[in-house]
Amino acid sequence: MRNVMTAVVLDDTHRWTLAQLCDVCQVSESWLIELLDEGVIEPLPGSRSEWVFDITCVRRVRRAHRLHRDLGVNAPGIALALQLLDELERLRGGR
């Protein structure tokens, strides 16, 4: 009998530190700071001593990374693109 692995669900309650976020999304810390400076992602409120991020940040950073890698968009461009995409999604009816 093979070993059965138990999956860890990363859901809305899971939290990541800055270093873990870099690790999970395979991006450098300096690039992540750029995204933070542009407001692409925001740490959860109330985390004073250390920044803490949730799953929406993971999704956003991965998306930002793909836009950067595939379309050559820089951080301000990514911020604009994601803002427009969010807007578009809202207009289409929250799908």
Next chain:
Amino acid sequence: MLYTHHRVYRQGASIVEFQDYYQSLGVARDASPEDIKRSYRKLARRYHPDVSQEADAENRFKEVAEAYAVLSDPEKRAAYDRLGANWRAGQDFQPPPEWPQGQQREFTAEEAAQFSDFFDSLFGGRQGRRGPASAAGASMRMRGQDQHAAIEISLEEAYHGSTRQLSLQTPELDSQGQWVARERHLDVRIPAGVRAGQQIRLAGQGGPGIEAPAGDLYLEVRLRPHPRYRVDGRDLSLDVPLAPWEAALGGDIEVDTLGGRIQLTVPPNSANGRRMRLKGRGLPGQPPGDLYVVLQVVLPPANTPKARELYETMARELAFNPRA
């Protein structure tokens, strides 16, 4: 949207479909590097899965990205051009015998896993890709890459939890320091209550490290559409057909749910489309979701004399005008 970085292993795939990279990018064979880049960027913006609403965007984007990976690299483009201009997209293709093996192999496993068999056959996909160990010296330590894949599960599996067997193809370094593809099977217990879009992590099951821990494997959960249930987060809705008299008179009916058969009391004078909420009977979680039963009144056909008579009695004796 995400990319699946593992693929099902196919044996003996030595004949592959020819890919016309110039056609993929919509450029002439003598296009300049600037033209190629411009065309790639234009198509990438149009088909990128993160921005595109076009049907089949993901496949189109992969095709474009692969074409660009080859045509933007002078060495690879030259090698590709040596195949000649007579090939047509989709033709059966085998690399010529003089094709250099093990030469231009500088794609990461992650990149190459997205590309076609044609690409693999030319630029080394599954076998003998040179890894970072040989490039940077054997003393280098490197944590394994995280891998990402999607797993599609049924609603029943999401509700009850399940154990699934995954087939993964992951790169491993062999004794010569070359990347080779190994197929692995992994049994994974999916906990009850997972939802579409969630990520699940299998620690240490990603790419192998070099004198360092392996990466993690991330699976994005996708939910197969269910013929009866609609899913909204943890909430489920289910259409339940009712006879007109059940809706009008009310009464107890039996409903099959994911958690088993239940008794449902239909209130008298229930309108078609009425939603009844069964608290906590949606997908499990903290808190669990709700199950919405949507009543669908179904009319019996008037296809026998008896049925016609009953309808005629109602028409005569009920003073009912639905358009009043």
